[in-house]
Amino acid sequence: MQAAQPGLWLRLYVRESLRSGPHALYEALVMLARREGLAGATAFRAMEGFGAHHHLHTTRLVDVSDDLPMIVEFVDSEAAIRRFLGLLDALIPHGTAVVSPVEIVLDRPERPA
16 A cells, blocks of 8 residues: 545535536536546435525435436646636536545555556
8 A cells, every 4th residue: 555645625506407418417526537637536316405595405305316416526736726716617507516635545556557
């Protein structure tokens, strides 16, 4: 196992119904991260939540269960995450982004060229 490296953890909160061209926004974000060479990305579908407008999105009510919150996370070096953040304005119409410092412990081969 390699020594811990400083990095950033980017967490985006968006709605499941948001689109980017032919793709769901969360899919487009993961594809963009892969294309940009980020170390990793994961999309999670939440069970319940609300955002700036305080409209509840939940799996408990059938009429609002088709637009659940999505969390998309990315972890990489500070430089890579900051560069990636610069690409998001054109992609995300609204949502929340949170950036936190992390220690990254890599247990994998080097990234492909």
